[in-house]
Amino acid sequence: MKVSVGTIARLVGAILLAAFLVRPEAFAPLFAPLTSNGAPPIYRQGNLLALAWSHFQIVVFATLASTLVAVSLGVLVTRRSGAEFLPLSRAVVNVGQTFPPVAVLALTVPLVGFGDGPTFIALFAYGLLPIFENTLVGIQQVPAAVTEAARGCGMTPAQRLFRVELPLALPQIMTGTRLAVVVAIGTATIGSTVAAKGLGEVIIAGLLSDNTAFIVQGGLVVALMAALIYDAMLAAERSIILRLGLPANERE
Template structure:
């Protein structure tokens, strides 16, 4: 109950700040030198936040599709020999720093959205792949045997039995990947992608602590709220499975 109240309060504060930032001016004013703006005024904070979230969603969805597909493929007898290659591909995204991805892809893709999307896409592969693979590998053989005994084809077993049972663990991987992407997306502003990193960079350039805090706290708050949404859905799925 306390957790839900805390999440609701955080959501209200974030919405209030995005919709009516001037309400928080007295709180942020002491953090800046005289004559400097305490509220970021070079762009609309709500639009920047939506752009930041859009960047994350646009990267994580294709990352999840590829990672889940790879994990399902290598968990089948026909694809098991490709497991080392799949692991190498998904590990590449985590071992290659996002800043390096941006530096290498800007000459090819130009400044803006695409280099950042590629970096976030690569960073999201590993947690989703490993969680999906673990979900399928640890699935009880008796479940597959029971489904086969009912006359289900391999495709029916996958969609009707295996995927629903694996979904909580897959979503946990999605939760981790999304939180990583939310924080990593801020570096996209170094190559002119619209994100909350723009607020942080503006604060660093102008020595404005209020700007830095706005960008950092908004990013952290979004990560907490989205993590709670994922956790709630995962708990509901697990409860439903246990109740059957």
């Protein structure tokens, strides 16, 4: 019963999101009460669908990049030859997390200029910590008996990594990626302050023109997108965990 309610809510959310992005004008009456002095209730300075798409793209590419780097780093420092780098990598990604997003954005502007660049860098940097930490946990919690058996079967180090350790760490790595994606979707809106293409544009336009309707619709689209992606990724993770009978890792 409870499951089906959740599924219906998600379905309705997805349909509403799609409908709003494709035909925003249809929702104008809903947002009209939030405007004053005859301001437009729906953002028209740019195509909402295109903005949502580039918002989504930048999040996906940045998270892919941080997954690639964080997982490689996690693999490296769990090898015997990379163990020397473990304490420092841990400290660096932790300290990196204390950098506020606005600061990262603002400080990368002189390096790469205005546009998508600073946002990409900020999202990339923020994704590193959760994915790196989860990769570490995932690899370290592979039971010793299993890696031992893999060695005893005559697997080479590369075969052990790709056939045993990484597949077993996968659910944990996915947890990290999921947390990173949700944070990235929110942070990407701040990117619009340095001219990144994304849904932040709508919100900022609302702030500048004192139009609450813009703020609310921008916020809602981003929130809905984050919630739907979070749920989808959680479901994927659970299905893998369930199949493997691995201990569930709840880290919300």
